[in-house]
Amino acid sequence: MVLIILVLSGCNQEKAEAVKVAAENFRSDAIVALNGMNYLFDQNVSVVRLSNEEEIESVVNDLNSIENVDDINSTLLDFWSDEADIGQASKSSIDSEFDNLKSQYYKFEAIFSSLEKGSYFAKDAVKKAEKYAIDLTLQLINFSRVIQDNDFRFASRRVLIIERMKVARLEPNEGLRNELLKNVAREFVELRLEEKKAKDETIRQCLKAAESGRVVAELIKDYDKMNVSDILSSIKSSMNFAAEITGGNENITGLLTKFEGVESTIKDDPYWKVVLEQDIIKN
Amino acid sequence: MDNDAQMIKSMSNALIDLQVKYRAASVTDRMQIKPALDDLIQKFSQFQIALLKEGTITTDADMAEMANLKKEIDSAANKQQMIAAIAKTAGFIVKKL
Numbered sequence: 001m002v003l004i005i006l007v008l009s010g011c012n013q014e015k016a017e018a019v020k021v022a023a024e025n026f027r028s029d030a031i032v033a034l035n036g037m038n039y040l041f042d043q044n045v046s047v048v049r050l051s052n053e054e055e056i057e058s059v060v061n062d063l064n065s066i067e068n069v070d071d072i073n074s075t076l077l078d079f080w081s082d083e084a085d086i087g088q089a090s091k092s093s094i095d096s097e098f099d100n101l102k103s104q105y106y107k108f109e110a111i112f113s114s115l116e117k118g119s120y121f122a123k124d125a126v127k128k129a130e131k132y133a134i135d136l137t138l139q140l141i142n143f144s145r146v147i148q149d150n151d152f153r154f155a156s157r158r159v160l161i162i163e164r165m166k167v168a169r170l171e172p173n174e175g176l177r178n179e180l181l182k183n184v185a186r187e188f189v190e191l192r193l194e195e196k197k198a199k200d201e202t203i204r205q206c207l208k209a210a211e212s213g214r215v216v217a218e219l220i221k222d223y224d225k226m227n228v229s230d231i232l233s234s235i236k237s238s239m240n241f242a243a244e245i246t247g248g249n250e251n252i253t254g255l256l257t258k259f260e261g262v263e264s265t266i267k268d269d270p271y272w273k274v275v276l277e278q279d280i281i282k283n
Numbered sequence: 284m285d286n287d288a289q290m291i292k293s294m295s296n297a298l299i300d301l302q303v304k305y306r307a308a309s310v311t312d313r314m315q316i317k318p319a320l321d322d323l324i325q326k327f328s329q330f331q332i333a334l335l336k337e338g339t340i341t342t343d344a345d346m347a348e349m350a351n352l353k354k355e356i357d358s359a360a361n362k363q364q365m366i367a368a369i370a371k372t373a374g375f376i377v378k379k380l
Contacts, residue, residue, distance in 0.1 A: 037335075041328075041331050041335075044291075044295060044327070044331065045298065045324055045327050045328050045331070047302065047324065048302060048306065062309075062310035065309050065310060065311075066310065066311075071311075076310070079310070079313075079314055079317075082317070083313070083317065086317070086320060086321065086324070087324045089325070090324045090325050090327075090328035091328075093328060093329075093332065094328055094331065094332065097332050097335060101335070103346075104345075104346060104349075107346060107349045107350065107353070108349060110349075110353050111349055111352045111353045113353070113357075114357045122355065124355075125352045125355035128348075128352055128355075129349070129352050132345065132348075132349055132352075135345065143335075146334055146335070146337075149285065149287070149288050150287070150288045150291045150292075150334070151288065151291060151292050151295060153295050153299070155295060155298055155299050155302070156302070158299045159299055159302040159303055159306070162299065162300075162303050163303060163306070163307075
């Protein structure tokens with residue numbers, strides 16, 4: 001009996017290893033996508049930070065502007081200290097939300113960490129993990145839509161550009177004014193392109209990760225039917241497709257439409273529908 | 284552009300314009316504007332997080348279940364190791380016979 005189990009396990013071990021690698025790949029792609037989203041969300045609420053020199057200059061200007069010397073007191077010192085931290089708490093709460101999201105993908109990957117050692121006995125647990133592969137895949141498709149539908153700006157840099165535009169506009173010397181206006185206009189166009197690039201790259205990363213997740217779900221679904229070669233070929237073709245997504249050749253609208261199709265396929269497919277709606281029975 | 288997207292855009296514009304005003308203001312004015320700026324940043328951040336939650340599928344219960352599945356697979360791995368050890372021992376005994 002022991003020998004029979006060992007032979008069966010040996011057959012499954014390579015397949016288990018392949019599923020484990022696919023899950024690691026999914027986690028890795030998802031973390032890149034979530035880091036990209038985290039950056040966009042942070043930038044959207046970013047506040048201009050002063051360097052030490054700028055802070056010194058600001059304090060000097062404030063001190064010069066105070067009419068009553070009695071107003072220079074501990075409250076003022078506290079205000080300057082608090083001012084340096086504007087927006088920090090909000091940034092921390094956004095970062096913390098993304099840490100929670102990332103932990104879902106690490107947890108999903110961890111399910112399979114010892115899979116190849118117990119591939120014969122773990123079939124049921126692997127099957128149960130299928131639901132999470134689909135959930136997390138759909139989550140990433142959904143996130144790509146959230147990014148596409150909303151504006152994400154680099155707020156603090158826009159603030160500085162507006163200030164420079166005002167300074168340039170008020171310059172009395174016409175020649176210098178036009179030069180300053182041209183420079184700041186160029187900065188604005190460059191910033192807009194950077195914002196768009198960051199947004200597009202994040203959408204591509206979300207869809208790349210969704211593709212990796214879809215492959216894991218497919219591998220789990222067809223685990224019994226596929227041989228190692230089928231599994232590796234499936235992972236390879238997914239990686240090629242992922243490279244195309246992030247390579248920037250396909251336009252974002254086309255990609256989103258394609259993945260909306262993937263989402264509909266998953267939700268409408270009688271097999272996936274049952275998996276998505278299932279309540280996993282706790283052992 | 285849907286309502287959420289419109290709200291994000293309005294909040295973003297308000298935050299940028301308020302920061303410009305804030306940075307140009309005297310210290311006395313900044314002391315009065317700062318609570319409004321703090322409030323706007325906090326509300327904007329919460330609004331963004333709410334967008335994220337709508338798109339979040341995996342619940343806390345799901346997270347716990349994923350941990351259970353890991354345990355199940357880990358114990359299968361231990362079982363596998365145990366069988367391998369038994370087989371090794373059996374092989375060793377066979378050699379000695």
